[in-house]
Amino acid sequence: MADVDGDGKCDFVFLLDNNRQVWWSKNNYNGQTYSFSNPEAITALNNACTNPDGVGQFDTAVRFADIK
Numbered sequence: 001m002a003d004v005d006g007d008g009k010c011d012f013v014f015l016l017d018n019n020r021q022v023w024w025s026k027n028n029y030n031g032q033t034y035s036f037s038n039p040e041a042i043t044a045l046n047n048a049c050t051n052p053d054g055v056g057q058f059d060t061a062v063r064f065a066d067i068k
Contacts (some may be wrong), residue, residue: 004042035068 001010002024009027016023026037 012039013042014039 002013003009004011004013004024005026007027009029011027012025014023014025015021021052022042023039025039026040028037
């Protein structure tokens with residue numbers, strides 16, 4: 001889980017192993033009801049990580065685990 005869109009709510013982030021794409025589902029919690037949007041692929045950005053200190057949208061490390 002991670003706040004992908006910067007709205008302060010944890011969204012689901014997951015990896016599809018068959019095509020190695022990263023997908024996310026937006027958390028639409030409105031204060032009373034939880035719901036999540038249909039999954040969308042996260043497209044690669046052409047931004048190089050020049051300052052990998054974990055601060056900012058483009059330099060936060062991502063970790064994946066194989067859960068079976």
